[in-house]
Amino acid sequence: MPLDTPKDPAIAAKAALDPQNFALANCIRALSIDAVNAANSGHPGAPMGMADAAAVLFGKHLKFDAKNPDWPDRDRFVLSNGHASMLLYSLLHLTGYEDMTIEQIRNFRQWGAITAGHPEYGHAKGIETTTGPLGQGLATAVGMALAERRLAAEFGDDLVDHHTYVMLGDGCLQEGIGQEAASLAGHLGLGKLIVLYDDNSITIDGPTSVSFSENIPARFEAMGWHVQSCDGHDGRALDAAITAAKAETARPSLIAMKTVIGFGSPNKAGSYAVHGSPLGKDEAVLTKEAIGWSAEPFAIPEDLLRQWREIGARGAKARAAWEARLAAKPAGTRDEFQRRLSGRLPEGYEAAVQAARAALFAQPKKAATRKASQIALEALTPALPEMIGGSADLTGSNLTRVPAVDSQYTREAPGRYIGYGVREFGMAAAMNGINLHGGFIAYGGTFLVFSDYARNAIRLSALMGVGTIYVMTHDSIGLGEDGPTHQPVEHLASLRAIPNLTVLRPADTVETLEAWDIAIRNRHVPSLLALSRQDVPQLRLEAGAENLTARGAYVLRQFGEGRDVTLIATGTEVAIAVEAAQALHESGLSVAVVSMPSWELFDAQPEAYRQATLGDAPRIAVEAAGKFGWTRYVASEDDVIGMTGFGASAPIDRLYKEFGITKGAIVARAKALAGK
Secondary structure, eight states: OOSOOOSSHHHHHHHHHSHHHHHHHHHHHHHHHHHHHHHTOSOOHHHHHHHHHHHHIIIIIOOOOTTSTTOTTSOEEEESSGGGHHHHHHHHHHHTOTTOOHHHHHTTTOTTOSOOSSOOTTTSTTOOSOOOSTTHHHHHHHHHHHHHHHHHHHHOTTTOOOOEEEEEEHHHHHSHHHHHHHHHHHHHTOTTEEEEEEEOOEETTEEGGGTOOOOHHHHHHHTTOEEEEEETTOHHHHHHHHHHHHHOOSSOEEEEEEOOTTTTOTTTTTSGGGTSSOOOHHHHHHHHHHHTOOSOTTOOOHHHHHHHHHHHHTTHHHHHHHHHHHHHSOHHHHHHHHHHHHTOOOTTHHHHHHHHHHHHHHSOOOEEHHHHHHHHHHHHGGGOTTEEEEESSOHHHHTOOOGGGOSBBOSSOBOSEEEOOSOHHHHHHHHHHHHHHSSOEEEEEEEGGGHHHHHHHHHHHHHHTOOOEEEEEOOSGGGOTTOTTTOOSSHHHHHHTSTTOEEEOOSSHHHHHHHHHHHHHOSSSOEEEEOOSSEEOOOOOSOOSSOGGGGSOEEEEEESSSOSEEEEEOTTHHHHHHHHHHHHHHTTOOEEEEEOSOHHHHHTSOHHHHHHHHOSSOEEEEEEEEOTTGGGTSSOGGGEEEESSOOOSSOHHHHHHHTTOSHHHHHHHHHHHTTO
């Protein structure tokens, strides 16, 4: 072996359990130590502790081809405890991913490098999802496993047959989303999901006994998982455990690996001191002596690097065989599979959109925008076999289930509609995973007020550039009697603050259809539809082919010549603004009503269009939500007809009257601004 004998007797005993795997694992340890030291920042402990398991997984089980990292039937690997990022970067470099050069490793955590502090989707090949916020990697992986099973049911297991592997730590299992994800996976029997749990008994605050004393294997057994425990530094035991997990097809698997954080460090192993700080020069020298590593920093002995590169190339034969199977499929099947994986919309989609538009103009409908959303889905989903829906136990309220997406996803049969249960955060992250896997456009519903539960997964959708679609109904005090616990007030402002998220609050059936069209077409920006419980009239009555909602805002009505005042409104309040504008015009004012379904889309328009739409006259904004943020379009919060506090429990008409979101309030403010 191109490795010195470990100086530490206890480490030598571990090495003797599987010398070959120990040597491969030491490559990961050494690179992780060197990179974190060079950056003077990072988390060396977890990569050092999980290196043995990673070497077994990649060396003997993971199906991948480093030269073709986007191979659709590759196994997915998710590092849920993303602070251990040097574990993943080391693996990608060692196995020969072309973009993960040694220079990228040397520049860990530096500006412009693809080796960010936590793995960032899109920065490097082999990073399947952004991780770092603990627990979300697991929940996203559940989505990937959901997608794999559904895609296999559609196209056959000769094209779709891969596992999803997750590495995680105690933190992922302490976070609530970890429980949501594990519970759903167990319920649905996701047998190709395999989780390797780094049980190192350490948290940032000290030993896990400070805050965490559960029996994790027992908890997972209670959720219907296949559970094993093993020594996380015994390569042969790890190999046997993963082999057994792969053989279990009816249940997801948890392998609880007892490990030592910072394995090999004489003075820091097994302590929180090695979690988030560099070892330092002296301790790095001592650690390398202890594990039997004598190579220079960032250098990998030639024989070991050759072995790792062979591991990276091992999947080429399986990939070639898969490509041959795909090529042998009937042209229709092959073309549809490739279309689905590419994200291209089907040829019949545009016709479905235009037919839906024509139907709305031919027979205008007064409907809640949540109902308008259902109408849009009924029209569009037959043309989109990739659409896969769901709800967090609010299907009858969100109206997210339609005939084309009506087959329930169960343990026995993976349908197109997923019952996520009361797991909003888990649902949002799982939808990210479904979309990241490829082959699907995932959407899911809950109440807008519960976007708070899902918020960090929504943020990751935006950060990754993944087109997940969030259907958020009951979008204001207009939901009525359920009261302030369920009435969103601050939510629109907080969601609009997330970069790269398109928030859409449509005013009627036409804008809702257009909002769905925008969301479906945009596969690199997530969309959130804020939809009403109460009915609104159809305001767009003149047929036209242009998607005006895609402009973000447009002049919906013009009363009189010129402008004395401009009324800007969103969602259900657009109809109120139109009524107020009519009254103002009757009193002698010229008024433009601007419907603004999306701030983000409007802000992206050319300056000339924005200026022409908003005009130079005094402006009033109308929205049954908090006023925060509206001063980017109006002069003062006094010019916003909206909410200044929480709602109340009462019928809708009384609520709008009590909170001053009325035609009369708009008219009074407009006359004051116009000097009349």
